[in-house]
Amino acid sequence: MSHHLVGGLEPPYYTVVFTSVQTQELEGYGEVAVRMGQLVKDVPGFLGLDSARTPGGVGITVAYFRDEEAIAAWRRNLEHQEAQRRGREQWYQRYSVHVGRVERSYGFERG
Amino acid sequence: MSHHLVGGLEPPYYTVVFTSVQTQELEGYGEVAVRMGQLVKDVPGFLGLDSARTPGGVGITVAYFRDEEAIAAWRRNLEHQEAQRRGREQWYQRYSVHVGRVERSYGFERG
Numbered sequence: 641m642s643h644h645l646v647g648g649l650e651p652p653y654y655t656v657v658f659t660s661v662q663t664q665e666l667e668g669y670g671e672v673a674v675r676m677g678q679l680v681k682d683v684p685g686f687l688g689l690d691s692a693r694t695p696g697g698v699g700i701t702v703a704y705f706r707d708e709e710a711i712a713a714w715r716r717n718l719e720h721q722e723a724q725r726r727g728r729e730q731w732y733q734r735y736s737v738h739v740g741r742v743e744r745s746y747g748f749e750r751g
Numbered sequence: 752m753s754h755h756l757v758g759g760l761e762p763p764y765y766t767v768v769f770t771s772v773q774t775q776e777l778e779g780y781g782e783v784a785v786r787m788g789q790l791v792k793d794v795p796g797f798l799g800l801d802s803a804r805t806p807g808g809v810g811i812t813v814a815y816f817r818d819e820e821a822i823a824a825w826r827r828n829l830e831h832q833e834a835q836r837r838g839r840e841q842w843y844q845r846y847s848v849h850v851g852r853v854e855r856s857y858g859f860e861r862g
Binding site: 643645646647649654655657659660661663690691692693694695697698699700702704728732733734735736737738739740741742743744745746747748749750 | 803
């Protein structure tokens with residue numbers, strides 16, 4: 641299991657926690673999700689992304705940003721705005737977003 | 752799909768983001784995970800929990816707390832400390848924890 645996790649970031653930084661439950665109308669979703677994952681990397685101050693989804697259940701994506709300006713730049717991205725619109729129209733039953741300023745983080749890695 | 756998501760919390764509050772990759776030695780894990788999910792509910796200031804795991808991949812749990820004192824109380828819980836010890840010894844290949852203070856949150860629910 642060589643899955644990467646975002647870690648080792650120096651606080652302060654920000655976590656944008658996106659929790660969601662999808663509909664069954666997922667046409668186009670996979671393609672757009674991959675595109676967004678590539679596009680966000682171009683945002684200055686973007687630090688990484690973790691993502692998990694229980695099949696048929698809850699999905700959680702955590703995006704890490706250096707500062708509020710980086711988050712605002714991603715929010716202003718027009719292709720991202722269009723993806724959000726499609727999400728509300730088609731892919732998501734519900735979602736929540738929690739933007740937090742991280743002052744403390746730590747990790748563990750098996751030796 | 753009637754999965755619940757934590758939402759509608761009034762800032763400020765805290766997100767504790769726990770990302771992990773498991774080992775293949777999961778004996779005892781399910782039972783302890785269920786127990787921890789019950790036990791944390793008794794912590795004053797605990798606000799909720801979201802959890803997702805991609806099969807064979809990354810898991811993300813987000814715990815929501817009203818304040819730092821609530822997080823500290825959960826960290827002091829001895830049964831929780833024992834579960835963490837077993838996690839490092841047996842269940843987790845790696846994990847990261849990011850503690851963030853939330854000043855802004857929002858959500859969407861299909862009408």
